[in-house]
Amino acid sequence: MSYATRFAPSPTGPLHLGHAYSAMLAFDRAKAMGGTFHLRIEDTDFDRCREEWVALIDEDLRWLGLDWPKPPLRQSDHLERYARSLYRLIAIGLVYPCSCTRADIAAAATAPQEGATYGPIYPGTCRGRPMSSRRQGDALRLDIAQAVARIGPVAFTESGGVRKAARHTYLPETLVETAGDIVLARKGSGIVSYFFASALDDAHQSITEVVRGEDLFDFTAVQVLLLVLLGLPVPAYHHHRLIRDAAGKRLAKRDDARAISKFRAEGATPADIRRMVGLPAGTAPRSGAPRV
Numbered sequence: 001m002s003y004a005t006r007f008a009p010s011p012t013g014p015l016h017l018g019h020a021y022s023a024m025l026a027f028d029r030a031k032a033m034g035g036t037f038h039l040r041i042e043d044t045d046f047d048r049c050r051e052e053w054v055a056l057i058d059e060d061l062r063w064l065g066l067d068w069p070k071p072p073l074r075q076s077d078h079l080e081r082y083a084r085s086l087y088r089l090i091a092i093g094l095v096y097p098c099s100c101t102r103a104d105i106a107a108a109a110t111a112p113q114e115g116a117t118y119g120p121i122y123p124g125t126c127r128g129r130p131m132s133s134r135r136q137g138d139a140l141r142l143d144i145a146q147a148v149a150r151i152g153p154v155a156f157t158e159s160g161g162v163r164k165a166a167r168h169t170y171l172p173e174t175l176v177e178t179a180g181d182i183v184l185a186r187k188g189s190g191i192v193s194y195f196f197a198s199a200l201d202d203a204h205q206s207i208t209e210v211v212r213g214e215d216l217f218d219f220t221a222v223q224v225l226l227l228v229l230l231g232l233p234v235p236a237y238h239h240h241r242l243i244r245d246a247a248g249k250r251l252a253k254r255d256d257a258r259a260i261s262k263f264r265a266e267g268a269t270p271a272d273i274r275r276m277v278g279l280p281a282g283t284a285p286r287s288g289a290p291r292v
């Protein structure tokens, strides 16, 4: 299968240097492999996503010299496809409705759970509820113990980045303690969780290597579990270092001072941005200047 990767921003703010690094690194890897770079707009959080950010993402990426062969995949156009995958997990009895509030979950949690990637480990209050008892507004959760009981050890390849390039084999049962019964469909909207939609799209877009920040590393095991449960192909993962500010804090969307649009307005060039994030000069030979 030929190499394919993607950049998958959520349009909730302007792209900053960290996004530019991620997008350019993915683009460079695709070029180096003679493969394809795709753009995916992860816009299922209707409260926070804005069209103006989608337009600016497009503008910034093109200014950086990136292009993609097809119009970007907009997740908001694919909600039915995600729902079909969710129904498959429901059909095999791995999903239950949950009406617990955040406060219920916090009150029932027995140990402090700071840093849990998927929020506090769910104490299992609604586990076992039949789908027929689903009320409007309920979230849907994966019964993780049942899910891992269906599959054996799972392997995926980490292809460099900040982790050593290696074939990782992990025992899904560790997810019972580290992730717990994660939310697959969100309370209220009923739309699938973003890590689920993202994994489904990696398969849908035939992504062979996911290039993304190391802050997303902890999602990988659950994403791989979901892909394996659904019989979908598992890509390789390349988690890269994060771009940090002078104080060592990782950049967030609200760090407008680092927005690419701001650098553009101040007269920076794409080559300046590459230098700032520590990427080698552009891959395309400059006219008249032989590459050395």
Ligand code: GLU
Pocket: 008, 009, 010, 042, 198, 211, 212, 216
């Ligand atoms: N949409 C996610 C973000 O903007 C990225 C998800 C991914 O790359 O897997 O942080």
